[in-house]
Amino acid sequence: MSTATAVRALAARAPALLHETQFRRYWTGQTVSLFGDEVTYLAVPLAAVLVLHTGPTGMGWLRFAGLLPALLFSLHGGVWADRRGRRRQAMIAADLGRAALMASVPLAYALGVLTFAQLCVVVFAVGTLAVAFDVCNATLFVSLVDRESYVTGSSLVSGSRAFSFMAGPSAGGLLVQLLAAPLALLVDAASYVVSAWQLARIAPEEPPAVPRGRGRLTEGLRFVGRSALLRPMLACVATINLFNFAFSTLVVLYAVDGLGLNTGTLGLVIGAGALGGLLGSVISGRIVRAIGIGPALTLGAVAFPAPLVLVPMAGGPKPLVLTAFFAAEFAAGLGVMLLDITADTLKAAVIPNALRSRVSGAFRMVNYGVRPLGALGGGLLGSAIGLRPALWAVTVAAALGALWLLPSPIPRLRHLPKPEESLQPEQPEQPARPV
Missing domain, CATH: 1.20.1250.20 (MFS general substrate transporter like domains)
Known part of the structure; x- marks a missing residue:
């Protein structure tokens, strides 16, 4: 069997959702971004330990800084997203913002000015933008996927997440070994750019913005x-x-x-x-x-x-x-x-x-x-x-x-x-x- 025939046979067996251009682009961006996140999950703490010689207390604060935005901003983020509308544009902006934040770490490292405080600020800000991305993502998903395909769509995104869990830390460890922990974060920065690019290539019909009002x-x-x-x-x-x-x-x-x-x-x-x-x-x-x-x-x-x-x-x-x-x-x-x-x-x-x-x-x-x-x-x-x-x-x-x-x-x-x-x-x- 030729390579082209094998590729066509594999494509024919793929879920029907992946034959839909808009969902395929969305899923591709999600897959690349999730992989980059797993590289960062290993590279950020390694940067703190290997470059900045952070101790257990500092590691606890670093982890806390990354988790805190979900508690502080999720409720307000949902209100903001529904009131603003144009959720896809907000997700693109969140991706580009996270890319710039991640790129700031290797840049500071290259200039010799990287500090623990910067790492904490970066993971907190990235976590905040992740809240904005995720509350918008819930609506974008149902704008792209029919009700009958919710299980398939969720399975495809979760499969990408599982693959990233398996391959991301290994790739992160290899990149840290070949380069340096801060430089490995360039992979995550690039993954956010890819996600933003794929989102820019789709145009689903989103629900309208919700007017202001009490109790929102x-x-x-x-x-x-x-x-x-x-x-x-x-x-x-x-x-x-x-x-x-x-x-x-x-x-x-x-x-x-x-x-x-x-x-x-x-x-x-x-x-x-x-x-x-x-x-x-x-x-x-x-x-x-x-x-x-x-x-x-x-x-x-x-x-x-x-x-x-x-x-x-x-x-x-x-x-x-x-x-x-x-x-x-x-x-x-x-x-x-x-x-x-x-x-x-x-x-x-x-x-x-x-x-x-x-x-x-x-x-x-x-x-x-x-x-x-x-x-x-x-x-x-x-x-x-x-x-x-x-x-x-x-x-x-x-x-x-x-x-x-x-x-x-x-x-x-x-x-x-x-x-x-x-x-x-x-x-x-x-x-x-x-x-």
């Missing part, structure tokens, strides 16, 4: 509170995120100091999680078709955190420990993709276009806002009761997050509902009793 800031939160589907789903994923970030704070220290794993082996274990995520992005659509969107989401809410219990359970001979670690990371990677894809699909289906950015901002504020709290709480818990008992506590607590779903309609939801079908009627105000 809390409308997203009120919609989530009234939704019989979004409210328990947010409680579930926020609980899992809270304790999963506590887990991620402790697990590297436990693996290296407690179990004696070397960094190379630990990298392979993390790669197993990315491989599981890639598989999860491929099979999630089949699972949804087989058992329904609600049962698949519920399954993902269990299949993501529950396997991580194997980590504190691991003990005995090193092969047994490694097997437990690999199994935990692989199964959790598969589970998180199933949870992410079904949750994103359900949000796309039930959030009305007029509220999409505000609801996405409210959802993001809670779901991402718990992450720095989890990271901080995990460190404090590990110091108080020890690494292994703390890992037992946070992994079991994360697995219990699925209990939020059980009283809701989600476990019995076979098909995608419409926005009005998820809402509970607002309770009328009770008249004051006569005195």
Whole structure:
């Protein structure tokens, strides 16, 4: 078979969405940008450690600076996006702003003026622009994808994310070794430029801007509170995120100091999680078709955190420990993709276009806002009761997050509902009793 024939055969088997020019350009930009983000995820802390000789406290502040914008700006960002309209243009501006910020680090390094304060400012500003990009992205996605293709579209984007988890850190490590940690950030800067270029080449019909009015800031939160589907789903994923970030704070220290794993082996274990995520992005659509969107989401809410219990359970001979670690990371990677894809699909289906950015901002504020709290709480818990008992506590607590779903309609939801079908009627105000 010739190369051209093989390429044509492969293209014929690609999902139908990738044959649509606008979505293909959008997905290409997302894929490149996600890969660049994973390079940065490794290169920024390495720049802090290797170039600026930052200690544990400084690393904690650096991570906190990157996570804080989601808590501070998501709610207001959603209101701004819905009020402004022209979300694609805002996403292009956010991409170009992030590219300039990332490029400032290698430039300062080359000039010999790079400081820890600059790194903190850069990750905070990049995180702020990421909020603006993401709250707009929720609306742009449904402007490009038909309702019947939400699962496929979410699977393709999540598959790109899983691939970036697997390939990005390895590429980042190689770039840091060949160049220097700050110079590796040029890859992420370039990826944002590619994303902006691809967004500039599409022109979907977006929902109109929402006029100014009272109560706009809390409308997203009120919609989530009234939704019989979004409210328990947010409680579930926020609980899992809270304790999963506590887990991620402790697990590297436990693996290296407690179990004696070397960094190379630990990298392979993390790669197993990315491989599981890639598989999860491929099979999630089949699972949804087989058992329904609600049962698949519920399954993902269990299949993501529950396997991580194997980590504190691991003990005995090193092969047994490694097997437990690999199994935990692989199964959790598969589970998180199933949870992410079904949750994103359900949000796309039930959030009305007029509220999409505000609801996405409210959802993001809670779901991402718990992450720095989890990271901080995990460190404090590990110091108080020890690494292994703390890992037992946070992994079991994360697995219990699925209990939020059980009283809701989600476990019995076979098909995608419409926005009005998820809402509970607002309770009328009770008249004051006569005195």
